[in-house]
Amino acid sequence: MERFSGQDASFLYMETPSVHMHTLKIAVIDLPAKIPYADVFDLVRVSMESKLHLVPRLRLRPVEVPGGLHHPMWVKDPNFNIGRHLYRAKIAEPGGHREMDQAIAEIASTQLPRDRPLWETWLLEGLADGGVVLVTKIHHSLADGVASATMLGEVMNVERNHDDLDARNPTWVPEPLPSRRTLIKDAFRDQREQLGAIGPLMRRTVKGSVNVLKNMKHRATAVPYPFVTPRTVFNRTLSPRRSFASTSLPLAEFKAVKRAANVTLNDVVLATVAGALDQFFDARAEHLSRPLIASVPMAVPSSDDAPRTAGNRVANLFTSLCNDISDPLERLQKIHAVTSQSKEIQQQLGMDTLLDWSEAAPAGLYRWILGAFSQSGLSDIMPPAANLIISNVRGPDHPLYVAGARLRAIYSVGPAIEGIGLNITGWSYCGDLSFALIADADAIPDPHLITDALRGALDELQQATGITP
Incomplete structure (x- = not known):
């Protein structure tokens, strides 16, 4: 237990x-x-x-x-x-x-x-x-x-x-329910242990915040803040129904753009999704009031860094998709600059600080805050913390089998959450980067409008970096 x-x-x-x-x-x-x-x-x-x-x-x-x-x-x-x-x-x-x-x-x-x-x-x-x-x-x-x-x-x-x-x-040996x-x-025993961690955690949080403020004037690029986001069709109170779409693109093409532009693979993924979303909004004749903000989950290493098959150690990085820039290469470079700056802020605050607060916070209060927001309907009134979630996970680069049968493709995607009704995940496997998209079906009945546009968005990035698609 x-x-x-x-x-x-x-x-x-x-x-x-x-x-x-x-x-x-x-x-x-x-x-x-x-x-x-x-x-x-x-x-x-x-x-x-x-x-x-x-x-x-x-x-x-x-x-x-x-x-x-x-x-x-x-x-x-x-x-x-x-x-x-x-x-x-x-x-x-x-x-x-x-x-x-x-x-x-x-x-x-x-x-x-x-x-x-x-x-x-x-x-x-x-x-x-x-x-x-x-x-x-x-x-x-x-x-x-x-x-x-x-x-x-x-x-x-x-x-x-x-x-x-x-x-x-x-042999599997179950145990009776406690x-x-x-x-x-x-619960009381573990709560007492938790309370002792709050003092040191508070001091560490203050120290990290001071470091961020000290370095603010040295930032070459402004970073986006949560809740300073445009309202879109998928930023609303969720319905129970989901829509899903998937597609695969050659991983080598993403890596070629990465090398040509001297950015990260994740930057190329973000820029490709940004280009596809431009086409989605153009088809809807919808104009964004400001650039989209993406929440990008980042793995937080543990102290022993041992492989794990369960649990969560994730921090969320907020970055701009720079939809106000039409040139694909200029946009990619801006995404790289903003994302790099956001990562630096995360490191100054401490990658595991929010994780530690989730441990130290009283369980009842934590439960109430998260549950109350999910049920409040505030997503129809206030701007979301981010417009969408974008993940990029490195999967195996060799074939996998189950009982002698080869896995042809692997897709993975996380949930849509209250106010953020769009989640896009790229998962690499055997030379492909496979994208899966989950959305609120009432907001985006056919998410293939987005996944189909990824191919054209990647082509634009290749052309902008001098690569022939």
């Missing part, structure tokens, strides 16, 4: 009937000519069951503390049955990419139940080319992007012929 970290718990607290805090991990798989089971669904079940011991948290369920006295606990699920986590559905005819995306959107539109471990996997059949799709829904409280990438490496194989379906696994008395007693 272990307690949720403050940041892990925050993703539970933010959830409402219309704010779904799960992430999606999608694998498009080429089935071999023969599989060792009569039904591919049985193959998925046996394969996943053989790997569960490698990611222990997949068998832990949340247990709330009475009265919300502290963050919930992760407890071994005494009723764990993998059959409660596996589902299957059929992709509508003719079984193309758009039909696949629509099936994924429907899966994304429902929440995970909390009476079991916070994940489920869907097998989607019916692709016209004979492939299948595995869609895994993982609650954000269970893992962030870095942990998910490590998790993927644990449960997939790097060799086609590696077969561990019949391997003997450690009593009300135990939960309350442990």
Whole structure:
């Protein structure tokens, strides 16, 4: 039994009937000519069951503390049955990419139940080319992007012929759910330990803030501030329904622009998304009052920097997409300058300062603040902290296999949150940078208008940097 970290718990607290805090991990798989089971669904079940011991948290369920006295606990699920986590559905005819995306959107539109471990996997059949799709829904409280990438490496194989379906696994020993008395007693004990951290954390926060103010006059580039954002169609109170779109582009083209412009790969991703969103707003005849602000999740290293398959260690960097600059190269360079300055401010404040505050803050107050905002409807009145979320995660550069079947493509995306109804994630795999987009379906019924525009936006960047597409 272990307690949720403050940041892990925050993703539970933010959830409402219309704010779904799960992430999606999608694998498009080429089935071999023969599989060792009569039904591919049985193959998925046996394969996943053989790997569960490698990611222990997949068998832990949340247990709330009475009265919300502290963050919930992760407890071994005494009723764990993998059959409660596996589902299957059929992709509508003719079984193309758009039909696949629509099936994924429907899966994304429902929440995970909390009476079991916070994940489920869907097998989607019916692709016209004979492939299948595995869609895994993982609650954000269970893992962030870095942990998910490590998790993927644990449960997939790097060799086609590696077969561990019949391997003997450690015996699973569940535990009874803790009593009300135990939960309350442990909550008071842990709260006392938390209170002792507030003094040193306050001093460290003040010191970091002073460093930021001291260096303000030396900044060559102004940085954006949260809530100083334009209002767009996707910055509103969320509906329960989600729309989804995906596409893949050659990673080498992004790297070529990166080298030619002497910027980072993340800068190129941001500029490409900015160009695609320009086309989206032009098609809507919508004029932005100021440049879009993106929230960019950044991994916060731990003290031991050991690989982890669970938990969250994320800081959010705010940067401008510089939509007020029409020239693609000039915009890319400005995005690089702004993002570099924002990273410097994060380092001056301390990358782990906000993480530590999420640990030190009283759980009841933390829960109330996050939950109250998610349910308040203020998103229809006040500007959002950021307009959208953009992530870029480095995935494996070698093929992965499950039970001898090769993963053709991998997509991943985090949730849309209250007031920020658009999340775009790039995930690299085997020479491709695959983009997945999740949006509030009432705001953006067809997000392919954005993913289809990524190709043209990247072409413009290549031309602007002297590269022939």
